[in-house]
Each structure stands twice: as C-alpha cells, then as structure tokens.
Amino acid sequence: MSGKGGTGKTTVAAALALALAEEGKRTLLVEVEGRQGIAQLFETQALPYEERKIAVAPGGGEVFALAIDPELALLDYLQMFYKLGSAGRALRKLGAIDFATTIAPGVRDVLLTGKACEAVRRKDRSGRFVYDYVVMDAPPTGRITRFLNVNDEVAGLAKIGPIHNQAQAVMRVLKSPETAVHLVTLLEEMPVQETADGIAELRAARLPVGRVIVNMVRPQVLDSAGLELVGSVPRSAVARSLSSAGLGGARRGGHAERLVEPLLTQAEEYAERYALETEQRAVLAELGVPLHELPLFAEGMDLAGLYALARKLRGQGVS
Amino acid sequence: MSRRPEPAQDQGPVREHLSPARTLEIDPLIEDPDTRIVVCCGSGGVGKTTTAAALGLRAAERGRKVVVLTIDPARRLAQSMGIDSLDNTPRRVKGIDDSAGGELHAMMLDMKRTFDEIVEAHADSERAAAILGNPFYQSLSAGFAGTQEYMAMEKLGQLRSRDEWDLIVVDTPPSRSALDFLDAPKRLGSFLDGKLIRVLLAPAKVGGRAGMKFLNVGMSMMTGALGKVLGGQLLRDVQTFVAAMDSMFGGFRTRADATYKLLQAPGTAFLVVAAPERDALREAAYFVERLAAEDMPLAGLVLNRVHGSGADRLSAERALAAAENLEESRIVDQPDGKAGLRNSPDTYGSSESPARNVTDSGSPATEDAGGAASEDEPTATDGERSVERLTAGLLRLHAERMQLLARERRTRDRFTALHPEVAMTEVAALPGDVHDLAGLRDIGERLAAGRAELSGTP
Numbered sequence: 001m002s003g004k005g006g007t008g009k010t011t012v013a014a015a016l017a018l019a020l021a022e023e024g025k026r027t028l029l030v031e032v033e034g035r036q037g038i039a040q041l042f043e044t045q046a047l048p049y050e051e052r053k054i055a056v057a058p059g060g061g062e063v064f065a066l067a068i069d070p071e072l073a074l075l076d077y078l079q080m081f082y083k084l085g086s087a088g089r090a091l092r093k094l095g096a097i098d099f100a101t102t103i104a105p106g107v108r109d110v111l112l113t114g115k116a117c118e119a120v121r122r123k124d125r126s127g128r129f130v131y132d133y134v135v136m137d138a139p140p141t142g143r144i145t146r147f148l149n150v151n152d153e154v155a156g157l158a159k160i161g162p163i164h165n166q167a168q169a170v171m172r173v174l175k176s177p178e179t180a181v182h183l184v185t186l187l188e189e190m191p192v193q194e195t196a197d198g199i200a201e202l203r204a205a206r207l208p209v210g211r212v213i214v215n216m217v218r219p220q221v222l223d224s225a226g227l228e229l230v231g232s233v234p235r236s237a238v239a240r241s242l243s244s245a246g247l248g249g250a251r252r253g254g255h256a257e258r259l260v261e262p263l264l265t266q267a268e269e270y271a272e273r274y275a276l277e278t279e280q281r282a283v284l285a286e287l288g289v290p291l292h293e294l295p296l297f298a299e300g301m302d303l304a305g306l307y308a309l310a311r312k313l314r315g316q317g318v319s
Numbered sequence: 320m321s322r323r324p325e326p327a328q329d330q331g332p333v334r335e336h337l338s339p340a341r342t343l344e345i346d347p348l349i350e351d352p353d354t355r356i357v358v359c360c361g362s363g364g365v366g367k368t369t370t371a372a373a374l375g376l377r378a379a380e381r382g383r384k385v386v387v388l389t390i391d392p393a394r395r396l397a398q399s400m401g402i403d404s405l406d407n408t409p410r411r412v413k414g415i416d417d418s419a420g421g422e423l424h425a426m427m428l429d430m431k432r433t434f435d436e437i438v439e440a441h442a443d444s445e446r447a448a449a450i451l452g453n454p455f456y457q458s459l460s461a462g463f464a465g466t467q468e469y470m471a472m473e474k475l476g477q478l479r480s481r482d483e484w485d486l487i488v489v490d491t492p493p494s495r496s497a498l499d500f501l502d503a504p505k506r507l508g509s510f511l512d513g514k515l516i517r518v519l520l521a522p523a524k525v526g527g528r529a530g531m532k533f534l535n536v537g538m539s540m541m542t543g544a545l546g547k548v549l550g551g552q553l554l555r556d557v558q559t560f561v562a563a564m565d566s567m568f569g570g571f572r573t574r575a576d577a578t579y580k581l582l583q584a585p586g587t588a589f590l591v592v593a594a595p596e597r598d599a600l601r602e603a604a605y606f607v608e609r610l611a612a613e614d615m616p617l618a619g620l621v622l623n624r625v626h627g628s629g630a631d632r633l634s635a636e637r638a639l640a641a642a643e644n645l646e647e648s649r650i651v652d653q654p655d656g657k658a659g660l661r662n663s664p665d666t667y668g669s670s671e672s673p674a675r676n677v678t679d680s681g682s683p684a685t686e687d688a689g690g691a692a693s694e695d696e697p698t699a700t701d702g703e704r705s706v707e708r709l710t711a712g713l714l715r716l717h718a719e720r721m722q723l724l725a726r727e728r729r730t731r732d733r734f735t736a737l738h739p740e741v742a743m744t745e746v747a748a749l750p751g752d753v754h755d756l757a758g759l760r761d762i763g764e765r766l767a768a769g770r771a772e773l774s775g776t777p
Contacts, residue, residue: 005363006599037598140363157454157556189752191364221719222712229709237703241710245641247633262629263713270716272750298722300597 001137002144002198003184004191008215010037011301011309012184012294013137014063018310019318021061025132028119029054031067032112033139038065043303049073051119057310064131066119073111109150110167117173141183141198148174148181149205180210185284187214187277192284199287211318212289214281216296222270230267235260292316343619343742345767349378349486354588356479356581357618360491361592362602366623369753369762370592370746371490372400375423376412376756377763382419383485386478390428390471390492399755400425407432409478414756424484433470441570442563450563455556467492468502469575476578501582501613588618591741593734595625595727600734607738619742620734621766625727626748628720635721642714645707744768 001016003009010031017029028051031038036046042054047067055063122130139147151167151174158164173179183198185191195212202209222230239250239257248255284291294312297305348354359371368389375387386409389397397403400412402425409424438450450456471492478487581587589610593603603620610617735743746765753759 006365006594006596221716222709225705226709226712229705233706233709237706238710238713241645241707242641242714244707245644245710245714247637247641259630259633263717265629266716266720267713269750276751298719298726300726 004194007184009184015309017135019313020133021057022059024060027133028131029065030136070108117170141194145201182210187280192280214293217293341742343744355586365594367592373759373762375488379421379423380416382421384422385486386424386484387488389490430470453560455560472578592621622745624748625745635718638714638718642711645711
C-alpha cells in the first residue's frame with residue numbers, strides 16, 4: 001500500500017488488513033517507516049520489533065502488526081544466516097550496522113522488503129501459511145518503485161553470494177501474482193499526478209499494480225442543478241429563503257441578507273473544488289486500474305472509523 | 320528548550336480563547352539582509368514546496384536576489400516558475416516584478432549530478448573516472464537512503480559559498496523520518512571517521528605500510544565477516560570505491576560539518592510547515608523539538624490550508640437546523656396546510672422528490688432568475704423551490720465548513736498549548752492548486768498577512 005504523503009495510506013493499509021482478516025483469516029500489517037502510525041491508529045502502545053495481535057476482525061479474523069526496525073532486522077538476519085552472534089555485536093560497535101542501515105545503498109530497503117517477504121512465505125508446522133495476507137504500509141508513491149525494486153539493483157551489485165540469492169528470492173515474491181501494489185490518492189491534482197507517474201514506473205519495473213483507492217472523498221452537498229444556480233441566483237431570493245428559515249431579516253443589512261454573500265462565496269469555492277474533483281476522477285479513470293472510493297470522516301479517523309472503512313473496502317470487493 | 324506541558328488548561332472553553340502566542344512576521348524575516356537561508360521543513364503533503372516558492376517570489380519582489388532550491392517539486396509548480404528540466408543549476412525565473420531590483424532563481428536538485436560534480440571537483444580525472452565507473456558508486460549516487468538529504472545539504476553549502484544570492488530558500492526532501500536531512504551529514508561524518516572505513520580500506524592498502532601493524536586479528540576477522548555477508552565481489556567493489564574516495568573524505572567531512580554549522584548560524588531561519596491536521600501537526604511538534612535540540616534557529620510555523628468563513632457568526636448547529644427547516648417544511652406542511660414558509664398550492668403537487676423538480680424543469684437557472692427577481696409576492700414557483708433547495712444546500716455547506724473550522728482550531732490549539740513559544744502564521748486554504756506566479760504571489764500575500772484565520776474574528 002503506497003500513496004503520496006498525506007493521503008492516508010497508513011489508514012487505508014490498516015483498513016485493508018482488517019477487511020482481509022474477516023472470515024477467520026489472519027493478516028499481518030507491516031510498518032516500515034518507523035513512525036508508529038499503526039499503533040496510533042489502533043490506539044495501542046508503540047509497536048516493538050515483534051509481531052503482535054492488535055485487532056480482532058468481525059467473523060473471528062485476526063490482525064497482527066509488526067514495525068520493522070532495520071537495525072534489529074539486520075542483526076536478526078545475520079544471526080539467522082551466518083550465526084554471527086558476537087561478530088554481529090562487534091560489527092555494530094564498528095559502526096558497520098549503522099552504516100549498513102543508514103548509508104549503504106539499499107541495505108535498509110533490502111532488509112525491510114526481505115523481512116516482509118519472509119512473513120509472506122512463513123509456514124507453520126502443518127505446512128500452512130502463518131499469514132493469509134501481509135499488508136505493508138509502504139513508502140510514498142514517489143519512492144515505491146525504487147523501494148520494491150531495490151533487490152533487483154542489489155542483485156546486480158552483488159553478482160554472487162548470499163545477498164544476491166536473498167535479493168533474488170525477494171524479487172520473485174514481489175513480482176509474483178501474489179503481490180499487488182495498491183496506491184492511495186486524494187481527488188487533488190498533485191496526488192493524482194503522482195499516482196499516474198507511480199503506476200507508469202511500477203509497470204516499467206514489471207511490478208504488479210493493484211488498485212487505486214481514492215481516500216477522503218467528500219460527500220456531495222450541492223447537486224449539479226444547485227451548482228448551476230450558484231452563479232445566477234438573485235441575492236434577494238436567497239435572503240428571503242434564509243429569512244424564512246428563521247435566520248433573521250431579508251432586508252438590506254438584515255441578518256439573513258448579510259449571510260448571503262459569504263454563503264455564496266463558500267458555494268463558489270465548493271463549485272470550483274467540485275469541478276477539479278470531476279477532472280481528477282476523469283484522469284484516474286484513464287489509468288486502467290480498478291478504482292475505489294472511501295469517504296472522508298469529518299471528525300477525524302478513529303478506531304470506529306477504521307472498521308467502517310474496512311467494511312467499505314469489503315463492500316467494494318477489494319479484499 | 321522550554322517545553323511546558325499544560326494539561327490543566329486543556330479544557331474546551333479555555334481552549335476556545337487560546338490564540339497563537341505570537342504571530343510569525345514573514346516580511347521582516349525575508350527582507351532582513353541578515354537572513355541568508357530559509358529552510359522549509361515539514362511532513363509530506365502540507366505544501367512545503369509551494370511555501371518555499373511563494374516565499375522566494377515574495378522576497379525577490381521586495382528587492383532581494385533569491386534562489387529557491389526545490390527537491391522534486393510537482394511538475395506544474397515547477398513550470399509556473401519556469402523550470403521544467405532537471406539541470407541542477409539555478410535558472411532565472413521570468414515574469415516577476417523586479418521594480419525593487421530583486422531577482423528570483425530556481426533550481427531542482429539532481430542528486431546524481433551533484434554527487435558527480437563533487438567527485439569531479441575533488442579528484443584528478445583518472446581517479447574521478449574510476450569512481451564514476453564503480454558500480455557501488457553508481458547505486459549510491461542514484462539516490463538510496465540518505466543520499467538525497469546529504470546532497471540537498473551539499474548543494475545548499477555550494478550555493479551559500481558562491482555568495483551570489485542574498486537569500487537561499489530551501490525545500491527539504493520528503494524524508495521518511497522528518498529530519499533525515501539534519502542527520503545525513505552527521506552520519507556520513509561519523510562513518511568517515513569511524514573504524515569501519517579503516518577496516519574497509521585495510522586490504523586495499525596491504526602493501527606493507529605502517530598501517531599493517533593495526534591490521535590485527537580482530538580486523539581481519541571483521542573483513543572476513545563482511546566478505547561473508549556481502550560476497551567477495553561486492554566487498555571488493557566497496558573497497559575500491561572507498562579507496563578511490565579516500566582522498567576526498569576529508570573534504571566531505573569538512574563540508575558536512577560546515578553545512579551543519581551554517582544551519583545553526585544566525586543567518587539561517589527554519590520554518591516548519593504544517594496543515595491543521597492531527598498528523599501533520601504532530602510531526603510539526605516533533606520538528607520543533609528536534610530543531611531546538613540541535614540548536615537550529617526556528618523562525619516559526621506556517622500553518623497551511625486553514626479554512627475560514629465570512630459567516631462564522633452562524634454556527635453549524637443553527638445552519639443545519641435552518642437547512643432542515645427549509646427541506647422539511649414542504650413535506651411537513653402539506654397535510655395541515657400550515658404554511659410556515661411561503662408555500663404556494665404548487666407545493667402540494669410536487670411532494671416526493673425535491674431533486675426531481677429541477678432536473679425535470681429543463682434549465683432551472685434562467686427560470687429562477689426571471690421568476691424570483693420579478694416577483695415580490697411570495698408565490699412559490701418551481702424556481703422558488705429550487706432557490707429554497709439551494710439555500711438549504713448553502714446552509715449545509717456552511718455547517719460543514721464550521722465543523723471543519725472547529726476541528727482545525729482544536730488541532731491548532733493543541734499544538735499551541737504544547738509550544739506557546741512558536742510564532743505562527745496561517746495561510747487560507749485555496750480550492751485548487753497553484754499553477755503560476757500570480758498564484759504564488761497570492762500565497763505570499765497570505766503568508767505575510769499573518770492573519771489568524773481560525774481565531775474567529777475576520
């Protein structure tokens with residue numbers, strides 16, 4: 001799940017994880033940017049580097065969450081593949097771990113995607129997948145292709161050796177039909193533009209593009225007839241109407257009369273925004289990707305809102 | 320750093336009367352010849368780049384020679400300033416009002432180009448070619464984690480040292496964590512100073528120099544471990560790269576330190592950009608705290624996309640009640656004919672769906688204009704009913720706006736309570752995006768007006 005900053009991708013990722021968890025499934029929601037957005041959303045304490053159950057979905061499904069810490073993931077990885085117990089600690093002392101997770105090209109992204117792919121492929125003793133779905137709250141649209149493709153690049157850098165093999169294994173998962181990159185956007189020019197660019201980049205990198213989810217869609221307050229009227233309606237008629245609704249006098253200088261101009265100004269702004277939104281919808285429709293819309297929660301997002309969004313996603317057949 | 324938690328005041332009624340402790344005065348800041356650098360930081364999607372561009376334009380039109388350094392701006396915004404290609408050099412923006420003698424230049428950061436330039440400038444041509452051709456370098460410079468931040472700071476240092484501009488306005492990269500751009504130079508510095516680099520350099524230097532002595536067992540074990548993890552060929556690439564860069568490291572470090580100090584200097588002003596939303600302001604609070612911890616001079620907070628209303632005396636509740644009144648009256652009034660509104664007999668015939676009337680009646684707009692204007696007598700025509708419906712819509716829109724206002728005010732006041740020391744300016748929301756210099760100028764006006772859109776009094 002990716003999207004331009006500020007479009008609510010963490011929220012949508014969480015809602016999708018909930019939606020997928022219905023009917024007794026088990027999903028893992030993965031956070032990679034260290035912002036603890038998931039914990040805030042689910043109103044729990046900050047997530048450690050550990051898979052924790054954070055929600056139960058209607059129908060008995062479970063949502064687990066994991067905030068991947070690149071440094072711990074690297075140590076984990078070294079331990080798992082090389083049994084570098086003390087050498088790992090020594091590397092850390094040298095600054096090698098810090099170097100690897102912050103400066104070295106791509107290592108951090110390799111670790112993040114690697115850990116997520118490990119969770120995807122993990123099986124329990126009976127050979128059943130531990131998680132039915134893994135939803136990743138991924139980096140923003142502008143960086144998503146590079147982020148996901150980092151393993152290709154690393155595989156090219158390290159032409160042989162364990163890193164090469166690991167990177168290729170991750171790429172196989174990411175490019176398989178089991179993966180879908182969903183993009184969250186708003187009905188605004190810049191996010192829509194970024195979404196279009198992002199899709200083009202993903203396609204060029206042969207990464208599987210999923211769906212576009214338009215988030216925070218505002219309800220339509222004025223219908224097209226109303227919008228048409230805004231420009232032409234006589235001020236006095238609106239004033240009379242306001243007055244009849246009990247908002248003061250319609251005469252010049254009366255309470256109702258003084259409301260007319262500001263109210264019509266707001267309506268003109270609404271009309272302008274509405275026109276822009278219509279335009280952006282048209283742009284999105286041309287992308288050739290399934291579109292979904294989620295409503296704006298005027299009072300801000302909370303746990304109840306999250307469950308409502310999950311229901312909407314389910315209702316729209318996203319899960 | 321003075322952070323005062325004030326939980327006791329966090330009550331509804333008290334909050335209503337809180338207003339920003341100080342207003343951020345933009346004009347004195349950008350006009351002051353001592354202000355040489357303005358850094359705009361903030362989380363993604365809050366209008367950081369637009370703010371940087373608008374500030375640059377305003378400063379230029381007030382007589383300063385300005386360069387705006389943007390990082391990956393939206394295409395149309397870049398076009399509005401006349402930059403559409405990534406060429407990494409400042410370009411003069413045409414069409415600004417230069418009567419005050421100012422100039423506006425703008426540039427987009429090209430990470431790879433900037434990195435290449437450093438290499439070319441600091442290594443002889445043979446060595447430069449070796450570095451530029453190294454696969455490890457090619458990946459590094461193409462912009463993996465931290466490089467963009469580091470290069471933005473590097474470019475800032477370059478621009479500043481050329482001393483060609485009165486004012487440099489920087490838009491910070493959309494980092495995963497808010498202040499990567501502050502950390503990147505330091506991190507690079509500590510890496511270059513660290514033992515790791517000596518370990519990496521060691522094998523390349525094996526030639527019987529005095530350094531051999533230090534290549535003790537521990538170190539060779541280390542290289543062994545690295546080789547095991549990275550794979551021999553990658554390790555060799557890294558080593559060749561590090562060895563080739565060796566001569567330049569001193570320069571890197573010096574410049575990283577210099578840029579960091581430059582940011583702390585009095586000529587620099589940080590502006591934290593945010594929108595009146597919970598997440599954006601939470602990030603903003605984090606920025607404010609980090610900047611204080613790093614001794615970076617914070618000028619204030621720019622709160623973008625704030626909504627106001629010309630009719631804020633009318634509360635959301637009253638507007639909604641009135642809207643319901645208008646919408647229901649037609650239906651409610653029918654059975655007993657109690658005309659709370661000026662209903663005509665016509666109303667009885669068209670009770671079911673208000674939406675229908677208009678769509679059925681062809682072009683309602685012209686009809687209404689004629690009908691309503693010519694009649695003073697309250698006989699409800701189709702036109703009048705559609706005016707009523709429109710009015711109800713207007714009231715609903717207004718209620719929505721007032722609720723938004725209240726929410727934004729609460730969010731802002733929460734921030735102000737935590738950071739009363741931070742000066743703030745509010746910029747009204749625009750319905751659309753900015754596409755040209757006029758739009759940027761408009762935003763500049765709003766920035767400078769420093770008006771508290773949310774404070775209640777227009």
